[in-house]
Amino acid sequence: xxxxxxxxxxxxxQNKIYCIGGYTSNGTATGANEAYDPVTGTWATKxxxxxxxxxxxxxxxxxxxxxxxxxxxQIYNSETDTWSQGASAPSRIGCSKAGATNGVNAxxxxxxxxxxxxxxxxxxxxxxxxxxxxTWTTGAAVPTKRTGFGVAVVNDVLYAIGGSTETFxxxxxxxxxxxxxxxxxxxxxxxxxxxxxxxxxxxxxxxxTSNVSLALTVNKQASWLGYSVDGGETVTVAGNxxxxxxxxxxxxxxxxxxxxxxxTGVSETVYFTVMVPFPATxxxxxxxxxxxxxxxxxxxxxxxxxxxx
Numbered sequence: 001x002x003x004x005x006x007x008x009x010x011x012x013x014q015n016k017i018y019c020i021g022g023y024t025s026n027g028t029a030t031g032a033n034e035a036y037d038p039v040t041g042t043w044a045t046k047x048x049x050x051x052x053x054x055x056x057x058x059x060x061x062x063x064x065x066x067x068x069x070x071x072x073x074q075i076y077n078s079e080t081d082t083w084s085q086g087a088s089a090p091s092r093i094g095c096s097k098a099g100a101t102n103g104v105n106a107x108x109x110x111x112x113x114x115x116x117x118x119x120x121x122x123x124x125x126x127x128x129x130x131x132x133x134x135t136w137t138t139g140a141a142v143p144t145k146r147t148g149f150g151v152a153v154v155n156d157v158l159y160a161i162g163g164s165t166e167t168f169x170x171x172x173x174x175x176x177x178x179x180x181x182x183x184x185x186x187x188x189x190x191x192x193x194x195x196x197x198x199x200x201x202x203x204x205x206x207x208x209t210s211n212v213s214l215a216l217t218v219n220k221q222a223s224w225l226g227y228s229v230d231g232g233e234t235v236t237v238a239g240n241x242x243x244x245x246x247x248x249x250x251x252x253x254x255x256x257x258x259x260x261x262x263x264t265g266v267s268e269t270v271y272f273t274v275m276v277p278f279p280a281t282x283x284x285x286x287x288x289x290x291x292x293x294x295x296x297x298x299x300x301x302x303x304x305x306x307x308x309x
Contacts, residue, residue, distance in 0.1 A: 014083035095147040109128055113125075197257040212242070227253055
């Protein structure tokens, strides 16, 4: 790294590793924010964190890195290389770890698991942050009381693994208990988020064919897919399909997807136009007939006028 340090946290966004804060060799907190590009093997200096921290929890939601410690909620926008302040947590969270759900199987939220150092004997807490609304609520704390555990998120389920506790006797002799505990936390609203289904084709344009490709994407496993053309009956499909036999004119299509929890997602309705050109032979034939008829009429009038003479 450009700045040697320890007790910092890392966050990954768009294939770059961000190393923020920590302690330098003399024990001073640093606000350094440096990004490593594994493709080029190079480091870049980014905007420093406003309040230097160490031993904090961090996570990524969309294009923002959330650095949360005590009553501080510092938000880094990697697209603009700027910092902002979010709403403070309801507890002075310390010795914490964080994980974020991605909005596929559970609403997009940040879970910070740790202890509330507002008290002399800090209770364990689970503070839940909503980045969209900049609001906090609380959830169930880890069942096994411990610190220094790791948090991982898989399919929008959180896992709290390992950790330790430290106690002291009357002579201040320390006793550390190590844990191999692995506890699973099911977050708020798990299994209630409908699939996000989008139509790739057709687009809002004109097609010179009566058979138009239907291509779609779904952000999670779907137990059922279907589509409706022009508000008609819903047709079940296994995936991409063809909208066949479309008449000339404006049409619309809507796609539906149902996940394994029974939630149904609906795409935006896409409008498109079908305008199949008439075949050249169909146009030439009537013109040729008109020419023959016209020639016959001319000959008739010529003969008639000749007889009158």
